[in-house]
Amino acid sequence: MNLMPPLDFEAPKADRDIDPAAPPCRNCDVVREIAFCADLSADEIKRLASVRCHAQLPAHFTIFREGDRAEHVYSVSHGAVKLYKLLSDGRRQIIGFLFSGDMFGLALDDGYAYTAETLVATQLCRFTHRKLDAMQGQMPRLERRMFTMTVKDLMSAQEQMLLLGRKTAREKVATFLLKLSRRAQVQGLPASPVALPMSRADIADYLGLTIETVSRTFTQLKKDGIIGLPASGHVVLTDEAGLKELAEGASAA
Amino acid sequence: MNLMPPLDFEAPKADRDIDPAAPPCRNCDVVREIAFCADLSADEIKRLASVRCHAQLPAHFTIFREGDRAEHVYSVSHGAVKLYKLLSDGRRQIIGFLFSGDMFGLALDDGYAYTAETLVATQLCRFTHRKLDAMQGQMPRLERRMFTMTVKDLMSAQEQMLLLGRKTAREKVATFLLKLSRRAQVQGLPASPVALPMSRADIADYLGLTIETVSRTFTQLKKDGIIGLPASGHVVLTDEAGLKELAEGASAA
DNA sequence: CGTATAGTTGATTAGTATCAACGCTAGTGG
DNA sequence: CCACTAGCGTTGATACTAATCAACTATACG
Numbered sequence: 170m171n172l173m174p175p176l177d178f179e180a181p182k183a184d185r186d187i188d189p190a191a192p193p194c195r196n197c198d199v200v201r202e203i204a205f206c207a208d209l210s211a212d213e214i215k216r217l218a219s220v221r222c223h224a225q226l227p228a229h230f231t232i233f234r235e236g237d238r239a240e241h242v243y244s245v246s247h248g249a250v251k252l253y254k255l256l257s258d259g260r261r262q263i264i265g266f267l268f269s270g271d272m273f274g275l276a277l278d279d280g281y282a283y284t285a286e287t288l289v290a291t292q293l294c295r296f297t298h299r300k301l302d303a304m305q306g307q308m309p310r311l312e313r314r315m316f317t318m319t320v321k322d323l324m325s326a327q328e329q330m331l332l333l334g335r336k337t338a339r340e341k342v343a344t345f346l347l348k349l350s351r352r353a354q355v356q357g358l359p360a361s362p363v364a365l366p367m368s369r370a371d372i373a374d375y376l377g378l379t380i381e382t383v384s385r386t387f388t389q390l391k392k393d394g395i396i397g398l399p400a401s402g403h404v405v406l407t408d409e410a411g412l413k414e415l416a417e418g419a420s421a422a
Numbered sequence: 423m424n425l426m427p428p429l430d431f432e433a434p435k436a437d438r439d440i441d442p443a444a445p446p447c448r449n450c451d452v453v454r455e456i457a458f459c460a461d462l463s464a465d466e467i468k469r470l471a472s473v474r475c476h477a478q479l480p481a482h483f484t485i486f487r488e489g490d491r492a493e494h495v496y497s498v499s500h501g502a503v504k505l506y507k508l509l510s511d512g513r514r515q516i517i518g519f520l521f522s523g524d525m526f527g528l529a530l531d532d533g534y535a536y537t538a539e540t541l542v543a544t545q546l547c548r549f550t551h552r553k554l555d556a557m558q559g560q561m562p563r564l565e566r567r568m569f570t571m572t573v574k575d576l577m578s579a580q581e582q583m584l585l586l587g588r589k590t591a592r593e594k595v596a597t598f599l600l601k602l603s604r605r606a607q608v609q610g611l612p613a614s615p616v617a618l619p620m621s622r623a624d625i626a627d628y629l630g631l632t633i634e635t636v637s638r639t640f641t642q643l644k645k646d647g648i649i650g651l652p653a654s655g656h657v658v659l660t661d662e663a664g665l666k667e668l669a670e671g672a673s674a675a
Numbered sequence: 676c677g678t679a680t681a682g683t684t685g686a687t688t689a690g691t692a693t694c695a696a697c698g699c700t701a702g703t704g705g
Numbered sequence: 706c707c708a709c710t711a712g713c714g715t716t717g718a719t720a721c722t723a724a725t726c727a728a729c730t731a732t733a734c735g
Binding site: 315 | 507509510511513514515517528529530535536558559562565566568569570572573574575576577579580581582583584586587588589627629630670671672
Binding site for chain 3: 368370401
């Protein structure tokens with residue numbers, strides 16, 4: 170099992186590096202379309218902006234920890250974030266990788282249910298739950314949007330349950346690569362040379378495997394001509410149809 | 423793996439047995455508190471009631487299938503329901519067991535993402551998405567309530583990811599029993615002789631195990647004096663503290 | 676250029692799946 | 706009313722996937 174503790178053990182001072190006067194996100198065009206700011210009127214965006222903070226965080230920065238009092242909701246402007254839960258002996262399950270436009274930090278009373286950490290240098294939007302709640306009823310489209318995004322997250326989580334409970338290592342890796350590829354396309358990036366901003370350990374903890382099994386599976390898929398591994402951190406989907414078959418569980422080779 | 427197809431292969435005629443004039447739920451007192459009808463004003467409940475259907479369904483009845491056009495949202499009044507996803511070769515993952523007050527059937531465009539089937543004779547409330555959408559903005563507390571319930575479902579799904587990806591068979595079963603026990607308490611039932619309305623196959627497909635492993639694990643927990651198995655379908659939590667330790671991953675015996 | 680970290684590969688083990696047989700329970704028909 | 710049968714659950718023997726342990730290589734960093 171994995172004994173990797175969070176990489177950043179400083180007191181969780183999320184406020185450091187959060188500058189209310191920081192400029193808005195870079196790739197706004199794409200993000201505006203998919204983030205929870207989508208669908209809003211100009212007026213609504215203005216009101217929302219008044220309770221928003223931007224932050225530029227370095228890679229491997231702990232945004233908050235499981236159990237921390239849940240004060241903020243976040244939206245990824247640019248970069249990548251992982252969310253994970255830990256067992257007492259250090260076993261870790263990554264419950265999601267987030268990219269531009271994704272939202273996280275929703276919680277009910279009991280504090281955050283997971284730890285959030287940047288994978289790479291990341292720009293975030295931050296909103297306080299309190300202020301959002303105070304605007305409750307005034308921005309129906311925002312509430313609606315957050316609801317829809319949460320339903321989508323739930324369905325994605327259910328897909329992941331199927332993966333974790335019933336798929337083989339090979340199927341898990343295939344599904345993972347396809348998911349990353351589709352996510353890249355949503356961002357307007359090419360489907361095929363997919364960037365892997367996360368480590369093998371992260372992939373393993375996301376798929377319920379060990380580092381070694383992930384590595385072996387990559388190698389095997391490469392040997393079978395299904396993927397290419399040109400450079401560390403990048404995968405070419407040579408045979409996307411083959412990957413899809415694998416991902417859906419066409420059990421025989 | 424499991425080759426269990428849905429038990430009911432009739433065309434999905436959910437309308438059969440759905441009688442708009444049927445009486446409202448039995449254990450309303452409890453259900454009203456926890457269902458999504460909670461928090462509503464009398465007026466809101468009245469309006470909601472006007473778009474609601476009740477249904478009394480037999481055990482092992484398929485309510486809808488993965489991929490069906492998503493027309494309704496459901497709330498369990500009385501009974502128990504399982505939700506599951508299938509791989510093409512029949513492998514199955516149960517993504518949730520639902521009881522009184524639980525909601526299901528939310529979907530985005532692409533049809534239901536899972537199949538829903540009763541475990542026992544079950545009474546349901548049904549609402550059409552269309553009519554609920556039409557009331558959008560008019561019943562903020564209802565929307566809020568559905569949102570909160572979805573967030574709760576998401577957090578529960580994330581817990582289950584940790585279970586499926588990182589827990590051992592023993593830990594999985596312990597976690598499952600505790601979860602059932604806590605759910606029973608919410609319904610005002612005793613914590614300890616817990617009813618298991620689902621088969622070993624269902625439990626296995628919920629925990630990402632096989633029937634045999636579930637059976638063996640129950641036997642082992644009984645030998646260790648942690649649980650009692652007085653009759654089929656019931657479990658006594660003899661050593662709740664021990665179960666909790668197990669569930670949290672206190673790895674050593 | 677040297678060291679630390681991440682990733683790959685190999686050998687072995689362990690936990691759970693698979694295959695198989697058997698017992699129990701409940702429903703059925705004589 | 707009771708033997709019969711079907712399905713569920715349990716138990717045992719064996720197989721196999723992925724984990725563990727270990728060594729080595731490649732990459733990044735000071």
